[in-house]
Amino acid sequence: MDYKYIEQLIESYFACTTTLQEEQILRSFFSQEDVPAHLAQYANLFNYETKAKEEVLDEDFDERLMSQIEAAETKAEEVEKPRIIKLAARPFAERRFLGIAPQVFTPFFKAAAVVAIALTIGRAAEHAIGEQEAEEKGNVVAVDPYIKTSDVQQAIRVKDVSQAEMKATNDSIINIATKDEIQ
Amino acid sequence: MDFRHNILPLKNIVFRTALRIVLNREEAEDIVQDTLVKLWERREELGKVENLEAFALTMARNLALDRKEKMDNRHVTFDDDVHDRPDENTEGADKMLAHKETTGAIAQIINSLPEKQRTIIQLRDIEGKSYQEIANTLSISESDVKVTLFRARQAMKEKILQKKSFFL
Numbered sequence: 001m002d003y004k005y006i007e008q009l010i011e012s013y014f015a016c017t018t019t020l021q022e023e024q025i026l027r028s029f030f031s032q033e034d035v036p037a038h039l040a041q042y043a044n045l046f047n048y049e050t051k052a053k054e055e056v057l058d059e060d061f062d063e064r065l066m067s068q069i070e071a072a073e074t075k076a077e078e079v080e081k082p083r084i085i086k087l088a089a090r091p092f093a094e095r096r097f098l099g100i101a102p103q104v105f106t107p108f109f110k111a112a113a114v115v116a117i118a119l120t121i122g123r124a125a126e127h128a129i130g131e132q133e134a135e136e137k138g139n140v141v142a143v144d145p146y147i148k149t150s151d152v153q154q155a156i157r158v159k160d161v162s163q164a165e166m167k168a169t170n171d172s173i174i175n176i177a178t179k180d181e182i183q
Numbered sequence: 184m185d186f187r188h189n190i191l192p193l194k195n196i197v198f199r200t201a202l203r204i205v206l207n208r209e210e211a212e213d214i215v216q217d218t219l220v221k222l223w224e225r226r227e228e229l230g231k232v233e234n235l236e237a238f239a240l241t242m243a244r245n246l247a248l249d250r251k252e253k254m255d256n257r258h259v260t261f262d263d264d265v266h267d268r269p270d271e272n273t274e275g276a277d278k279m280l281a282h283k284e285t286t287g288a289i290a291q292i293i294n295s296l297p298e299k300q301r302t303i304i305q306l307r308d309i310e311g312k313s314y315q316e317i318a319n320t321l322s323i324s325e326s327d328v329k330v331t332l333f334r335a336r337q338a339m340k341e342k343i344l345q346k347k348s349f350f351l
Binding site (some may be wrong): 024053065 | 194202220288332337339347
């Protein structure tokens with residue numbers, strides 16, 4: 001029998017020029033009983049390649065692995081629970097306070113915010129004016145002690161007017177804010 | 184993604200490949216468990232993975248290389264211990280010797296190759312994978328796979344012929 005083809009395949013195998021199919025042919029060839037003596041040295045190699053693919057895990061591996069998977073699942077669920085609550089935290093509009101729907105409070109919160117803004121601006125304006133007044137009065141008194149009382153009174157009146165203007169501005173801010181709220 | 188249908192069937196190829204790297208059954212089994220559990224935990228990303236088997240093998244190899252490194256480090260201390268307490272370690276040595284005899288001459292030849300070479304032999308000659316799949320699994324080029332396979336097969340041929348002349 002002529003083994004030229006097989007001999008050539010063996011040579012190609014060691015040169016790494018065989019295809020996967022040709023390598024399978026070699027394994028099939030060596031799996032037969034009567035391999036010619038001059039090729040017998042390679043029989044162990046190709047038979048080992050076949051045999052090594054039959055190496056598998058023990059029977060009880062699946063069972064052990066499945067219990068590990070289940071344990072991992074339970075652990076994952078435990079870890080996820082608080083996360084779910086955090087991520088799915090109900091939006092403010094759905095939360096209840098003392099059992100009352102928050103929609104009921106919304107106008108009050110808005111009104112409170114408007115009042116707070118108005119107060120802040122008012123206080124700031126008053127403060128600024130007060131300071132300015134004090135400064136002016138101080139200056140007037142200190143720099144020119146002989147100034148006419150009527151002049152000082154005139155200055156104060158002017159300040160009163162500007163204070164009244166400031167109040168009007170505050171009122172219009174409140175009006176705008178209230179309008180916003182209504183809208 | 185179903186564990187029993189998509190992931191569990193990868194267990195044996197992952198096991199053989201891990202075993203070829205760490206050369207220890209228990210370690211290899213642990214690697215299979217770790218790999219399959221990790222795959223399951225990442226199941227939502229796996230839809231994007233083109234070749235799940237190659238993906239699993241890459242994962243297993245990385246785990247195996249990590250473990251092997253740790254084992255090699257442990258062996259250094261093991262050797263140190265031998266100097267101190269030689270009697271206690273004879274049982275382990277006997278076991279290792281018996282193990283070598285049962286795995287056969289070819290297994291010994293393959294297992295004595297460098298890791299990259301024997302992993303490529305495992306994937307090509309035992310698992311029947313294409314160069315492209317192997318390159319994908321090892322994250323190297325196809326030509327790198329071919330060069331490494333060539334070296335591995337040449338080394339095997341040399342050792343087979345040495346053994347033959349030794350016995351004749």
